[in-house]
Amino acid sequence: MESAIQVEELVKHFGHVHAVDGVSFDVTPGTVFGLLGPNGSGKTTIVRILSTILHPDAGRARVLGRDVVHQADEVRYLIGLAGQFAAIDPNLTGAENLRLTGRLAQLPGRLARTRAYDLLDRFQLRDAADRPARTYSGGMRRRLDVAAALVQRPPIVFLDEPTTGLDLQSRNELWDMIRELVAEGATVLLTTQYLEEADRLADRVAVMSEGRVIASDTPAALKSQLGNTVLEIGLKNEAEAIRAADLLTRATGVKTDREGTLVHLSSADGTRVLLESVQSLNENDLVPTTLTVREPSLDDVFLSLTGQRARTDETDTAEPVARIRR
Ligand SMILES: Nc1ncnc2c1ncn2[C@@H]1O[C@H](COP(=O)(O)OP(=O)(O)OP(=O)(O)O)[C@@H](O)[C@H]1O
Ligand SMILES: [Mg+2]
Numbered sequence: 001m002e003s004a005i006q007v008e009e010l011v012k013h014f015g016h017v018h019a020v021d022g023v024s025f026d027v028t029p030g031t032v033f034g035l036l037g038p039n040g041s042g043k044t045t046i047v048r049i050l051s052t053i054l055h056p057d058a059g060r061a062r063v064l065g066r067d068v069v070h071q072a073d074e075v076r077y078l079i080g081l082a083g084q085f086a087a088i089d090p091n092l093t094g095a096e097n098l099r100l101t102g103r104l105a106q107l108p109g110r111l112a113r114t115r116a117y118d119l120l121d122r123f124q125l126r127d128a129a130d131r132p133a134r135t136y137s138g139g140m141r142r143r144l145d146v147a148a149a150l151v152q153r154p155p156i157v158f159l160d161e162p163t164t165g166l167d168l169q170s171r172n173e174l175w176d177m178i179r180e181l182v183a184e185g186a187t188v189l190l191t192t193q194y195l196e197e198a199d200r201l202a203d204r205v206a207v208m209s210e211g212r213v214i215a216s217d218t219p220a221a222l223k224s225q226l227g228n229t230v231l232e233i234g235l236k237n238e239a240e241a242i243r244a245a246d247l248l249t250r251a252t253g254v255k256t257d258r259e260g261t262l263v264h265l266s267s268a269d270g271t272r273v274l275l276e277s278v279q280s281l282n283e284n285d286l287v288p289t290t291l292t293v294r295e296p297s298l299d300d301v302f303l304s305l306t307g308q309r310a311r312t313d314e315t316d317t318a319e320p321v322a323r324i325r326r
Helices: 041-051 072-079 094-104 110-124 138-150 167-181 197-199 221-225 236-253 270-283 297-305
Strands: 005-014 017-027 032-036 058-063 081-083 156-160 187-192 204-209 212-217 231-234 256-259 262-267 290-296 318-325
Touching: 005 041, 005 110, 017 041, 017 204, 017 212, 017 236, 017 270, 032 041, 032 094, 032 138, 032 197, 041 058, 058 297, 081 138, 081 221, 094 138, 110 138, 138 156, 138 167, 138 256, 138 318, 167 187, 167 197, 187 197, 204 221, 212 221, 212 297, 221 297, 231 270, 236 256, 236 262, 262 270, 262 318
Parallel strands: 032 187, 032 204, 081 156, 156 187
Antiparallel strands: 005 017, 005 058, 204 212, 231 262, 231 290, 256 262, 290 318
């Protein structure tokens, strides 16, 4: 089957910044592809090239077989884009924003109106349809922005950090909507700084670092490479943390990372490591100030792939399974 999106050795430099530095990937039709990476890793630059806003310096990209540089007009007709910063007009109402987008896409007035109201229903914005978008909450704005990308019913949808800054409930609602879109046959490329988001939505993920893809796999494979459970143990002071890290490595056989007073362990064998850790701490009279059990985050993936932490502005969404404080 032909790929929905094909990216080959794409390069884009801004002065000495190698924003995109030889990136290749293929997206299967009817799937969600996640570009996962920290701030400045090149995600938006790739989205802008694919959506014909920016020309690459080298390499090529095709959307449903059309070249994004040489067949840009055709590509524009096939894609919907919800950029990283919402493109809605805050002074227009939700309904007006969507109708305007439809008109700009040259839909007949009536059709633009019907689609606008369908989308408002679907994105749970019907009650707010006639209010100016500036009165919307962050989650409502984000939903309106994604809705605007869908007015044309594009087969390919680009969502650049669709849920950044949203609370968990809004994030979940948007995730459901993205799943529905794909169930109806769309192909979605989304960028995210959250491993959890990629895990929940994407069929495949490319992990980006400084303009390159450093890993490309299914979310499950990426996570299992890391172990499924991350244990974070907070100690009273650094001296205790150093002692604990050493003890825990010996007790569990798992590598520990220490940052200040915090000790991390990640393992596929979470229950055993948790029990052995607690037992060893107890036997050595070390009482943690905090004990957190959670799934791996982008930060953990980064630490494991690059030996460095990801530089993200956002706090990761990887929700603790349990956080216990003394
Ligand atoms: N128009 C531009 N001029 C100069 N540098 C740019 C431009 N656009 C992007 N860059 C640089 O290219 C690099 C990649 O930026 P990009 O916006 O693609 O990253 P990103 O992964 O989307 O980051 P974020 O998660 O913060 O949105 C960054 O170092 C950025 O400063
Ligand atoms: Mg970006």
